[in-house]
Amino acid sequence: MLAQQLLNGLVLGTIYCLFSIGFNLIFGVLHVINLVYGVYFAMGAYVALVLATTFGLPFIAVVPAVVCVVGLIAALIDWAVLTPLKGREGRYLASLIITMGAALFLYSLLGHAFGVEARRFPVDFGPSALYRFGGVSITGVQIAILAIAPLVIGVLAYFLKFSRWGIAIRAAADNERASLIVGINPMLITLGVSFLAAALSATAGMLIGLNFNAVQPYMGEFMMLRGFAIVIIGGLGSLPGAAIAGLALGIMEILTSAYGSSLYREVLTFALLLLTLWIFPNGLVKQINARRP
Amino acid sequence: MQMTKSACLGALLMALATPAFAADAEPIPLGVVQVLSGPQSKYGANANKGIELAAEEINKAGGINGRPVKLFTEDTAGSKDQAINAVRKVIGQNKVVLVIGPTLSTEVFAATPIANQRGVPSIALTATAPGIASIGDYSFRASLPEERLIPASLKRAKKLYDIKRAAILFANDDSNMKSSADIFKKEAAANGIEIVAVEAFSSKDSDFSAQLTKFAGLNVDAVLVGAYPDAGASILTQARRLGLSKVRFIGGNGFNSPKIIELAGPAAEGTMVSGPWSIAKDDDANKKFIAAYQAKYGEVPDQFGAQGYDGMNIVAQALKDAGGKMDSDSIRNALQKVDFKGVMGPFRFDQNREAALSDGVVTFEVANGTFKIVQ
Numbered sequence: 103m104l105a106q107q108l109l110n111g112l113v114l115g116t117i118y119c120l121f122s123i124g125f126n127l128i129f130g131v132l133h134v135i136n137l138v139y140g141v142y143f144a145m146g147a148y149v150a151l152v153l154a155t156t157f158g159l160p161f162i163a164v165v166p167a168v169v170c171v172v173g174l175i176a177a178l179i180d181w182a183v184l185t186p187l188k189g190r191e192g193r194y195l196a197s198l199i200i201t202m203g204a205a206l207f208l209y210s211l212l213g214h215a216f217g218v219e220a221r222r223f224p225v226d227f228g229p230s231a232l233y234r235f236g237g238v239s240i241t242g243v244q245i246a247i248l249a250i251a252p253l254v255i256g257v258l259a260y261f262l263k264f265s266r267w268g269i270a271i272r273a274a275a276d277n278e279r280a281s282l283i284v285g286i287n288p289m290l291i292t293l294g295v296s297f298l299a300a301a302l303s304a305t306a307g308m309l310i311g312l313n314f315n316a317v318q319p320y321m322g323e324f325m326m327l328r329g330f331a332i333v334i335i336g337g338l339g340s341l342p343g344a345a346i347a348g349l350a351l352g353i354m355e356i357l358t359s360a361y362g363s364s365l366y367r368e369v370l371t372f373a374l375l376l377l378t379l380w381i382f383p384n385g386l387v388k389q390i391n392a393r394r395p
Numbered sequence: 396m397q398m399t400k401s402a403c404l405g406a407l408l409m410a411l412a413t414p415a416f417a418a419d420a421e422p423i424p425l426g427v428v429q430v431l432s433g434p435q436s437k438y439g440a441n442a443n444k445g446i447e448l449a450a451e452e453i454n455k456a457g458g459i460n461g462r463p464v465k466l467f468t469e470d471t472a473g474s475k476d477q478a479i480n481a482v483r484k485v486i487g488q489n490k491v492v493l494v495i496g497p498t499l500s501t502e503v504f505a506a507t508p509i510a511n512q513r514g515v516p517s518i519a520l521t522a523t524a525p526g527i528a529s530i531g532d533y534s535f536r537a538s539l540p541e542e543r544l545i546p547a548s549l550k551r552a553k554k555l556y557d558i559k560r561a562a563i564l565f566a567n568d569d570s571n572m573k574s575s576a577d578i579f580k581k582e583a584a585a586n587g588i589e590i591v592a593v594e595a596f597s598s599k600d601s602d603f604s605a606q607l608t609k610f611a612g613l614n615v616d617a618v619l620v621g622a623y624p625d626a627g628a629s630i631l632t633q634a635r636r637l638g639l640s641k642v643r644f645i646g647g648n649g650f651n652s653p654k655i656i657e658l659a660g661p662a663a664e665g666t667m668v669s670g671p672w673s674i675a676k677d678d679d680a681n682k683k684f685i686a687a688y689q690a691k692y693g694e695v696p697d698q699f700g701a702q703g704y705d706g707m708n709i710v711a712q713a714l715k716d717a718g719g720k721m722d723s724d725s726i727r728n729a730l731q732k733v734d735f736k737g738v739m740g741p742f743r744f745d746q747n748r749e750a751a752l753s754d755g756v757v758t759f760e761v762a763n764g765t766f767k768i769v770q
Binding site: 103106107110111113114210213218219220221222225232234239241310314315316318319320321323324355356357358359360363364365367368 | 604637
């Protein structure tokens, strides 16, 4: 029982983790709150669905295709939506409002294109086998989630830490003006960050759509609520913070349902959010890792 | 120019398609308030399709006592506030004599009191939570409340499969599903089924693994589910994966849709639900309705479409009975006395403005990918 519940929590936490890292990446580098981010989550699931049903691509080809397609669409949308905000006063509030409008528009568009009813993947799509170890059952999709997510996060971490582009992105996050002075193209940074973040969001959406076998236009809205809670608990702009908070929250939600009551599952999440805001306004994880000035 | 031409042509075609009403035949204005956009639009949109189909047929057949019906349709987007505004608008601006809707129980509780205050009769076609008709003297409800459907499911499940221990799983942010859970609890006790766990989720959740793993550990015979088809299908697929393969799933009203089979596929096998209507009922009225619906919309109707269709016809029957009188009390009294037979079976209202008859209730079990009626 406990082992199965921990596995359930780990799978959910991994998805939260993927999603929140991307959300925080946008916030940390571009200094905007991008509500369209949730749309990319749903879009990832839909693109995977179309590739699987209409084009009959196998799972192994769908994953990279989703990353590229949604990443490019996101770069385009974010460029159109966020560019006018460059260098303006009060960017946070303006970004919140403009991306909220864009997100509502895009959700409705998805609803019109695919219908608001949940859609599901073909039965034979993806790793559909079921494995049992003692009392624990694990599906192929869950194994894929536990394999793909760390891989994606690892590649991202490596990219940000060591590659020329990654260093440029971190520089822009650290000090936008200084990064301009040393000749980093802000437009390319915006596009690159949108691409990377949307790739994470889309991967998470595709995997959760596959795992729970339901794809809906509004699945991103629900995820955004969790995403907000996670990045605040983990610390706005902190990638390790988002990763740790995402994982922890997923496991905690499952354990609350399992040993307390599922009636309190969301209560816990948002109580934690409130507590964090009261006691550690910079975020729980960030607080622990805080650098001394 | 081209536009004007085609508009004229369109008008001409429409004039040809509808029978010529007398020149002074003023249309009867009816308000239709349904969820037509957003995540819950599937219920309201399908009900609306049924309503529009029936209205079209009524007008084609010469209208009501020589007057056509004219529908003023408003979207609530599933929100209480918009439902309130919609009801205000159709009553205030369009001067409707009756309001059909809203779709969801939560909306009805918010918006119907306004129609009632202004003395405009209203009829809810799809809402199933208890207490809707008691909003006021002018508020009617044609849908069978779940209190009448769930007992049928539990009785038949108990008889056929000897259910002893059950768990309840429901969406706790939806008043409809919350009331399903309460009714399940009450009716399980009445049928000698022990409820060993009550778990909840939020409507937009897609992860039910924790709750289901818990049920697996409790060795339940059945899980009683209050969920709409999308969440319901996810529950069924995840349950089969987590090893609840022998557990019988019994749904509330939300499960009575072909969507549940379409979405859950083989995982839906054995699922039970009761409903006021079935696509498998093969009386002539039902067959005719299904054919007409398919011809108009290119898809088969679901329960909501049938409820919309019957609802519009019940209203038409009452308006016909009221003669030429279109004041609130004449319509109210005519509705109270209406005697109608529709695709869902015989229909009339009881003293409390609720559906009086439950002869039409059928219990289904999913077998080989379709709803089969069980006795």
